[in-house]
Amino acid sequence: MxxxxxxxxxxxxxxxxxxxxxxxxxxxxxxSIPQPDRAxxxxxxxxxxxxxxxxxxxxxxxxxxxxxxxxxxxxTLFRSALAPRDGTGWQTPQLWMGHAAVTTQDAHFVAERLAxxxxxxxxVRASPFAAWIDDWAMEGPTLDRLRLTASGTEFAYDVTLxxxxxxVLHGQNGYSVKSAAGQASHYYSQPFFNLxxxxxxxxxxxxxxxxxxLDREWSSQPLAADQTGWDWFSLSFDTGEKLMGFVLxxxxxxxxxxxxxxxxxxxxxxxxxxxxxxxxxxxxxxRQVPTTWxxxxxxxxxxxxxxxxxxxxxxxxxxxxxxxxVIVEGSHTGRGYLEMTGYDD
Numbered sequence: 064m065x066x067x068x069x070x071x072x073x074x075x076x077x078x079x080x081x082x083x084x085x086x087x088x089x090x091x092x093x094x095s096i097p098q099p100d101r102a103x104x105x106x107x108x109x110x111x112x113x114x115x116x117x118x119x120x121x122x123x124x125x126x127x128x129x130x131x132x133x134x135x136x137x138x139t140l141f142r143s144a145l146a147p148r149d150g151t152g153w154q155t156p157q158l159w160m161g162h163a164a165v166t167t168q169d170a171h172f173v174a175e176r177l178a179x180x181x182x183x184x185x186x187v188r189a190s191p192f193a194a195w196i197d198d199w200a201m202e203g204p205t206l207d208r209l210r211l212t213a214s215g216t217e218f219a220y221d222v223t224l225x226x227x228x229x230x231v232l233h234g235q236n237g238y239s240v241k242s243a244a245g246q247a248s249h250y251y252s253q254p255f256f257n258l259x260x261x262x263x264x265x266x267x268x269x270x271x272x273x274x275x276x277l278d279r280e281w282s283s284q285p286l287a288a289d290q291t292g293w294d295w296f297s298l299s300f301d302t303g304e305k306l307m308g309f310v311l312x313x314x315x316x317x318x319x320x321x322x323x324x325x326x327x328x329x330x331x332x333x334x335x336x337x338x339x340x341x342x343x344x345x346x347x348x349x350r351q352v353p354t355t356w357x358x359x360x361x362x363x364x365x366x367x368x369x370x371x372x373x374x375x376x377x378x379x380x381x382x383x384x385x386x387x388x389v390i391v392e393g394s395h396t397g398r399g400y401l402e403m404t405g406y407d408d
Contacts, residue, residue, distance in 0.1 A: 090292045094147040094283035097247045103237040105230070108334055109206050109279070110144055110189030113149040113157055118142040118193045118243060118281035120187065120201065122211065123297065123400040124222070124258050126273030133372055134271055135388030135400065138201060138213055138221060140187070140194050142180070147283075155181030161196035163213035165220060166376050166387045172264070174215030175380045206253060206277075208326050214263075222260025224275055226253055230329040234308065234319065238281070240319050242290060243334070248282035254297065254305050254323060255342075260303050271378035274299055276400065289313040292405015294339055296358060296369065298389075300397035306360065308337040312405060322363050336362060345374035352377075367393035367400065 095114040104125035112118055124136040139162040146156035157180030165172045176196045178185035185196035186383045192209070203209035207226035213219065231252045233239045239250035256275035261268050290313035303325030311317045316394045320337035322330045337360050342354030352369035369389045376387025385403040 072327065073382065077335060078391065080197070088366035094144070096284065097238060097249050097282055099235055099247075101238070101249065103232060103249065103251060106190045106192070106206065108189075108251075109187075109192055110186045111149075111157075112281045113142075113144055114146050114147050115281045116147070116283040119278070119395070121278040121280075122201065122256075122275055123386075123388075124256075124273055125299070125398040126258060126262075126271040128135075128269045128271055132269075133168065133388065133398075134269070134273075135164075135372060135405070136222070136258075136262070136275070137162065137164040137166075137386055137400075138211055140185070140196055140199075140201070142187070149180075151181045153179065153181065153233065153317045155179070158197055159185035159355060161185070161199055161213075162378065162380055163199060163220075164376075164378065165218045165264065166265070168373055168374050170264075171213055171373055171376045171387065172218035173378055173380065174218075175214065177381070180368070199256045206237070209256075211260075217265055219263040220260060220264075222258050222271070224256040224258055226255055227257055228255030231307075231321065231323055231327060231329045233329070234331055239319065240333075241311060241319070243282075243315070243387070246282075246284055248280050250256070250280040252279065252297075253277040254299070254307075255327065274398075276305075290317070292403070294356075295402045296356075296389075298367075298391055298395075298397060298399035300370070300391065300395040302395065302397075304363075304395070306358075306363075306365065308332075308339065308358065308360070310337075310339050320360060322360065331358065332362065336360060339369075342368070345371070346407075347375050347385070348377045348383065350381065351405050352403060354385075356401075365394055367391050367395055369399070371401065 094116045111114035126134040141160040159178040161176040189196040195401040199213040209224040233250040254276040295309040305323040320332040343355040344351045345354040356369045373390040391397040
């Protein structure tokens with residue numbers, strides 16, 4: 064997403080929370096602001112950017128077991144800065160949060176970790192790549208070859224990831240605009256991972272294989288003050304093409320999308336080209352959350368219905384939200400992931 068950092072509101076100064084969803088429509092005095100002429104640099108940009116207020120490493124996966132049963136997996140590491148600097152020991156202003164989940168057709172397992180930077184409990188290294196919080200880790204010799212592990216009270220997973228395509232830069236060469244007022248982030252993805260490994264569930268171990276999608280994004284004020292939440296889609300079609308699209312909800316909704324062809328060439332679409340319309344809602348955690356959508360991108364002939372694999376995929380974390388695998392039917396078929404925030408009732 065894409066715009067994941069709204070989840071970090073518990074790390075922001077309390078006065079910011081009243082301004083926009085999770086305070087990320089508030090001013091970010093002293094922090095660096097994304098610039099359209101900043102070229103992304105790899106592998107350096109796989110690492111942390113402590114001069115920016117918010118950042119995440121966000122992986123989702125659609126998988127299948129030996130019997131054909133579908134599964135979803137999430138692994139996320141968030142960084143939030145109380146001040147625009149790094150540091151060691153307890154003096155560091157860098158704070159970390161991790162989320163992990165496994166979704167089946169009839170269950171959703173969630174775990175959360177919180178950590179302070181500067182003491183080795185959590186962090187990210189660009190090369191060789193490593194991102195960790197406590198004993199959860201995403202690491203490998205490069206971002207193209209990774210091992211991913213996490214566990215909760217009712218689940219665990221240990222999977223390997225192998226990239227089969229290039230990194231994808233969203234927006235203008237990785238500069239992703241989020242509002243008509245010009246708020247933005249630096250944003251790229253690796254949407255071409257093949258995945259193999261093992262899920263450990265209450266019913267036992269399950270061998271899985273599938274595809275994963277990693278999002279990387281950092282900013283300091285990615286949202287306008289009136290924006291209260293978003294709906295974010297990462298869809299992988301059976302043709303080999305892919306779509307990232309989001310709707311930021313506010314006084315006027317703002318949309319953005321990236322169409323990715325089968326070889327990894329992206330085409331960016333600005334506000335208004337992409338649409339996502341709720342079709343049905345589901346009661347979960349005391350909220351009415353849309354879990355069936357009509358998604359369109361007319362310039363690519365896309366008109367699909369996106370349906371949650373499990374409508375109860377609620378992330379009951381410090382900052383709650385909905386996140387889960389979806390099924391795609393219509394002009395294109397496939398699978399993907401949907402994230403929704405800001406549904407307070």
